[in-house]
Amino acid sequence: MDNLFTWDVLGTLAGAAALTYLIVAYTKRLIDTFWPQVLGTDVYAVLIGFIVLLAATAAQGQSLTWASVVLALFNGFLVAAASGKMSDKAIDEKERQKGV
Secondary structure (H helix, E strand, O other): OOOOOOHHHHOOHHHHHHHHHHHHHHHHHHHOOOOOOOOHHHHHHHHHHHHHHHHHHHHOOOOOOHHHHHHHHHHHHHHHHHHHHHHHHHHHHHHHHHOO
16 A cells, blocks of 8 residues: 555654655755754754654644653654664665675
8 A cells, every 4th residue: 555644654753764764865965065064964864853753743733842842852863763774775775786
């Protein structure tokens, strides 16, 4: 069954990680022009994951209390880590196909 993203799906680790991976992959080159190099892409991915989770929380009708914002921030780290693994897998697969 093929489904597009829904707010419910974006509230899950898999959904948030997939969207975070796509946003970071498609905006990384642009962001690299002004994003401080010392922060790296990892912190950028945490920020994107945090925003995705906040949006999903708000879209599902939940109020954005300090507790939900802090929880979204903490979960943003998990989302970024899962998103990074997706990126690693994509790069590893590309290198495997090239015979590297």
